[in-house]
Amino acid sequence: MLIPVSDERTDFAGQSDADxxxxxxxxxxxxxxxxxAGFIVDCQTGDVEQAAAFWGAALGxxxxxxxxxGGENYVRLIDPNERLHIxxxxxxxxxRVHLDIETDDVEAEVKRLEALGAKxxxxxxxxxxxxxxxxxxxxxxxxxxxxxxxxxxxxx
Numbered sequence: 001m002l003i004p005v006s007d008e009r010t011d012f013a014g015q016s017d018a019d020x021x022x023x024x025x026x027x028x029x030x031x032x033x034x035x036x037a038g039f040i041v042d043c044q045t046g047d048v049e050q051a052a053a054f055w056g057a058a059l060g061x062x063x064x065x066x067x068x069x070g071g072e073n074y075v076r077l078i079d080p081n082e083r084l085h086i087x088x089x090x091x092x093x094x095x096r097v098h099l100d101i102e103t104d105d106v107e108a109e110v111k112r113l114e115a116l117g118a119k120x121x122x123x124x125x126x127x128x129x130x131x132x133x134x135x136x137x138x139x140x141x142x143x144x145x146x147x148x149x150x151x152x153x154x155x156x
Contacts, residue, residue, distance in 0.1 A: 033152035034109045037102035037144040038085035041095075048075055048090035055088050063088075085144040099138040100127075102148060109140050112155055 043051040049065055052075035056063040061077040070076060077086040085100065103109035110120055110128050117133040127141040145151070 031154065031156055032103060032105035032108040032112075033149070033154050034101055034103035034112075034140075035148065035152040036084075037100040037141060038079075038087075039097055039099050040139075041086075041088045041097050042091040042093070043088055044091055044093065044095045048073060048088060051075075051090070052077065052088040059086075061086065082146060096137075098136070100141045100144065101138060102141050102143045102145065102152070104143060104148070104152070106140050106142065108155070113140070 041051075041055050045051045049063075052063045052065065055061075056077050059077060061079065064070075064076040064078055066076075073090040075088045077088065079086055085102075101109065101113075106126070106128060110130065113130060114120065119131045121129040121131050121137065123129075127139050129137060129139055131137055143149075143152075
């Protein structure tokens with residue numbers, strides 16, 4: 001089963017899919033950064049706002065729903081420390097939680113994770129869906145956090 005995602009998360013107008021996968025470190029042999037961006041609560045629901053209200057209350061986080069910028073299928077849960085990107089996402093598959101790994105070079109990070117035993121499941125616009133050797137799905141995404149450059153692990 002694939003994790004349904006959409007191009008609504010960020011506006012990438014005018015950029016090719018190949019450009020979106022390459023990061024600013026592409027071309028610097030073996031150098032890129034990555035880190036845990038956060039997690040996405042996938043909810044098989046007709047009402048993503050109601051699902052987000054539950055998870056926001058359960059985790060003690062405020063919710064932010066803005067279909068114009070975030071898309072109709074996403075509600076952001078606001079981490080007051082701005083350390084994790086947390087979203088509730090409306091999906092068609094059974095509900096679950098998946099992690100996002102943010103990176104400045106999606107292609108390099110996918111290759112690194114494949115070398116560790118992960119499998120590429122699907123390329124979706126600017127990110128990739130992958131599967132760990134133990135079956136969990138996760139996404140490799142462009143940087144989501146303001147402090148990415150300072151906190152990410154440098155791989156060489």
